[in-house]
Amino acid sequence: MxxxxxxxxxxxxxxxxxxxxxxxxxxxxxxxxxxxxxxxxxxxxxxxxxxxxxxxxxxxxxxxxxxxxxxxxxxxxxxxxSTELETLREEIQKQDRIPKVLRDEQTSANEITYSGDVQGALDEILKIQ
Missing domain, CATH: 3.30.70.920 (Lrp/AsnC effector binding domain/regulation of amino acid metabolism (RAM) domain)
Structure with a gap:
C-alpha cells in the first residue's frame, strides 16, 4: 500500500x-x-x-x-x-477482552467451551465512547 x-x-x-x-x-x-x-x-x-x-x-x-x-x-x-481508526485503536488497547484461557498456550482447543455472543462482544469492544 x-x-x-x-x-x-x-x-x-x-x-x-x-x-x-x-x-x-x-x-x-x-x-x-x-x-x-x-x-x-x-x-x-x-x-x-x-x-x-x-x-x-x-x-x-x-x-x-x-x-x-x-x-x-x-x-x-x-x-x-484516520481519526476514527485512531479512536478505535485507543479503545481496543484500553480493554483486556481476551479471556485468560485463550492466552494460555498450554490450553488445548478441546478444553475451550464457547457460550457467548461474538457479535455482541465485538460491538461492545468497538463501540466509540
Whole structure:
C-alpha cells in the first residue's frame, strides 16, 4: 500500500467475480495505487482494502474496480477516516477482552467451551465512547 499523509480514509470491499477471473482480477486490483487484495476464495470473492486521501478519491477507486472486466460487483463494507481508526485503536488497547484461557498456550482447543455472543462482544469492544 502507498504511504499516506496523516489524514486519510481506509475502506474494505468485497469484489464478486466468476471463479475463472479471480487470478486476473487479483493482479489488476493490486496494480491500482491505493488498493490491496487480502483474501480470495473459490466462490469468486476477493476482499480488498482501499486507502485514499479523501472520500472522493475513495469513490473513484471503487468505481475503477467496478469497471474492471470480470467484476460482477464491488461493495464497500466498511469505511473509516484516520481519526476514527485512531479512536478505535485507543479503545481496543484500553480493554483486556481476551479471556485468560485463550492466552494460555498450554490450553488445548478441546478444553475451550464457547457460550457467548461474538457479535455482541465485538460491538461492545468497538463501540466509540
Amino acid at each position: 502507498q504511504a499516506l499523509q496523516e489524514d486519510f480514509n481506509v475502506s474494505s470491499l468485497v469484489v464478486l467475480c466468476a471463479q475463472k477471473d479471480i487470478e486476473s482480477l487479483w493482479g489488476k486490483i493490486n496494480a491500482i495505487k491505493g488498493a490491496e487484495c487480502h483474501y480470495k476464495d473459490e466462490s469468486g470473492k476477493i476482499i480488498v482494502t482501499l486507502e485514499s486521501q479523501s472520500i472522493e478519491e475513495e469513490i473513484k477507486l471503487l468505481k475503477q474496480i467496478e469497471r474492471l472486466k470480470g467484476v460482477l460487483s464491488a461493495q464497500m463494507i466498511y469505511a473509516y477516516h
